[in-house]
Amino acid sequence: MPSGGSPIILRKANSGDADAIASIHLGARQRYLAFAPLVHSEAEVRAWIREQIIPAGMTWVLDQDGAILAYIALARHSDGGWIDQLYVHPDATGRGYGTTLLKAARHELTAPIRLYTFQLNTGARRFYERAGFVVEQLSDGHCNEEKCPDVLYRWPA
Numbered sequence: 001m002p003s004g005g006s007p008i009i010l011r012k013a014n015s016g017d018a019d020a021i022a023s024i025h026l027g028a029r030q031r032y033l034a035f036a037p038l039v040h041s042e043a044e045v046r047a048w049i050r051e052q053i054i055p056a057g058m059t060w061v062l063d064q065d066g067a068i069l070a071y072i073a074l075a076r077h078s079d080g081g082w083i084d085q086l087y088v089h090p091d092a093t094g095r096g097y098g099t100t101l102l103k104a105a106r107h108e109l110t111a112p113i114r115l116y117t118f119q120l121n122t123g124a125r126r127f128y129e130r131a132g133f134v135v136e137q138l139s140d141g142h143c144n145e146e147k148c149p150d151v152l153y154r155w156p157a
Contacts, residue, residue, distance in 0.1 A: 006065045008097075010104055013059035013071060018050040020068035021061065024089050025049065031090040035120050036146040053085065060104050062097050072101040074108055081109025093123075102131050112154050119149040128153050 013021060022045055029038060038045065053059055058074040069092045073085040083105055088097045105113060117124045119138065133153035141148045 008062050008064045008069065008100075010060060010062055010100060012057070013054050013061045015050070015054055017061055017068055017071075018054055019046070021054070021059070021071045022046040022049045024068060024071060024087050025085070027090045028087045032123060033118065033121060036118050036148040039145045058108070059085075060101065060108075062100060070097040070101055072105060074105055076109065080112040080114060081105065083109075083113060083115035086115070098127055099131065106155075111156055114152060114154050116144070116150050116152055118146075119151050125151065132156060 022042075026038075026042060026045060029036075040048070053073050056073070056075070058076070059071060060074070061071045062069040068089070070088040071085065072083060075082040075084050083102075086098060086101055086105075114136065115128070115133070117128065118141075119125075133155045135151055136154040137152040139150050139152070141150050144150055
């Protein structure tokens with residue numbers, strides 16, 4: 001992780017960011033979501049990010065001196081905007097990077113903005129609730145690949 005006073009830049013992700021984004025995704029999942037093991041191999045996750053997430057054109061990164069600190073993948077649907085992925089490098093949490101990415105999402109998407117997270121992901125739940133997201137629905141996880149209970153959030157309330 002870079003340190004020091006270099007500026008942190010919010011920018012659209014490009015194909016050269018795929019490996020760093022995948023490493024953040026996998027590292028954060030391993031550290032914070034051990035209760036919801038990956039159902040895809042590391043190679044499949046890396047290919048998904050490289051071949052689907054980045055080409056969709058709505059992925060943003062926080063970049064400091066060429067090092068990706070966090071990323072967010074957004075989507076637009078007829079019912080509003082969606083945050084499909086938001087991950088911060090496990091060694092860079094608590095520095096406001098997630099908040100910066102949420103601001104970008106609010107700028108890019110039409111309200112309401114929705115997202116899913118796992119019910120047991122208490123850190124993410126606190127973060128989203130502090131940011132003004134409200135619980136729209138709780139589920140037993142039957143619709144997600146991990147089959148873990150999840151929560152659908154909506155902003156604005």
